[in-house]
Amino acid sequence: MMNLSPGPSERRAPWWVIAIIVIAALPAVSFPRLLADIGATGLQETVRLLLWGYPFYIVAAAWLAVISYRRRPYVTWILVALMVLTHFAIYILCNDPTLT
Numbered sequence: 001m002m003n004l005s006p007g008p009s010e011r012r013a014p015w016w017v018i019a020i021i022v023i024a025a026l027p028a029v030s031f032p033r034l035l036a037d038i039g040a041t042g043l044q045e046t047v048r049l050l051l052w053g054y055p056f057y058i059v060a061a062a063w064l065a066v067i068s069y070r071r072r073p074y075v076t077w078i079l080v081a082l083m084v085l086t087h088f089a090i091y092i093l094c095n096d097p098t099l100t
Contacts, residue, residue: 011070012069012070013066013070013076017069017076020080021062021065021066021076021080024062024080024084025058025059025061025062025083027087028054028055028058028087031055034051034054034090034091035051035052037094037095038051038094047093047094050090050093051094054086057086058083061083061086062079062083064079065079065083
């Protein structure tokens with residue numbers, strides 16, 4: 001079984017990488033506002049389900065980005081890019097006037 005968390009002898013991600021990951025994950029804090037906005041518009045249940053999964057995905061992607069930096073830094077940057085694209089997709093999905 002493979003251990004994904006860094007041991008005491010392994011080097012962790014630098015502080016600036018962790019700062020970038022935290023900054024990339026911060027828009028997920030607006031989840032309560034997004035949830036309140038879709039309650040007023042009556043969006044489809046699929047959109048509501050995707051919105052409920054959004055913060056869990058962001059937390060998991062941020063954690064995986066931090067622990068994958070040491071061995072595969074390109075995976076970290078792919079995960080950060082996917083987090084940013086996910087933020088844009090959720091905001092577009094929640095603000096789409098055709099779904100009301």
